[in-house]
Amino acid sequence: xxxxxxxxxxxxxAIIVAEQIEKLQAELNQILGxxxxxxxxxxxxxxxxxxxxxxxxxxxxxxxxxxxxRWAKKQAAETGPKAAATPAASAAxxxxxxxxxxxxxxxxxxxxxxxxxxxxxxxxxTLNVRRAGLQLAxxxxxxxxxxxxxxLGGKGAWPTITMLK
Numbered sequence: 001x002x003x004x005x006x007x008x009x010x011x012x013x014a015i016i017v018a019e020q021i022e023k024l025q026a027e028l029n030q031i032l033g034x035x036x037x038x039x040x041x042x043x044x045x046x047x048x049x050x051x052x053x054x055x056x057x058x059x060x061x062x063x064x065x066x067x068x069x070r071w072a073k074k075q076a077a078e079t080g081p082k083a084a085a086t087p088a089a090s091a092a093x094x095x096x097x098x099x100x101x102x103x104x105x106x107x108x109x110x111x112x113x114x115x116x117x118x119x120x121x122x123x124x125x126t127l128n129v130r131r132a133g134l135q136l137a138x139x140x141x142x143x144x145x146x147x148x149x150x151x152l153g154g155k156g157a158w159p160t161i162t163m164l165k
Contacts, residue, residue: 128160
């Protein structure tokens with residue numbers, strides 16, 4: 001029970017100190033002639049990373065304009081008539097494509113009708129997706145949409161697709 005009495009006494013003392021702070025704050029405001037509150041500001045809705053500085057809207061607009069200019073210059077270099085004519089220019093633009101984009105573009109996406117023709121010609125109506133140069137994401141979509149017709153199989157890096165009928 002002594003813990004409860006101690007904590008109640010501490011609570012009463014804290015209330016007295018808080019009231020004294022409020023009185024002193026009011027007196028300070030009268031002396032300075034304004035509202036100089038020392039209350040903490042409202043917490044921001046989003047936590048800002050302390051390593052990043054806050055940029056003004058003008059600075060952000062300049063940065064965006066500069067990025068748009070760089071993008072336009074890159075697009076002009078890729079689509080210009082001289083870009084396709086010189087091998088050095090095509091090599092320079094090829095390095096601008098991210099590896100992730102290249103990986104996503106690996107293989108070709110084909111419609112269901114073409115896939116049926118390929119599978120009918122294949123032995124056991126089964127194709128190795130990677131060897132056939134097909135896009136796995138496309139085949140997964142087709143197989144999920146047509147479970148009565150297509151089945152994905154294989155292990156690891158060598159997926160296969162089989163026609164069921």
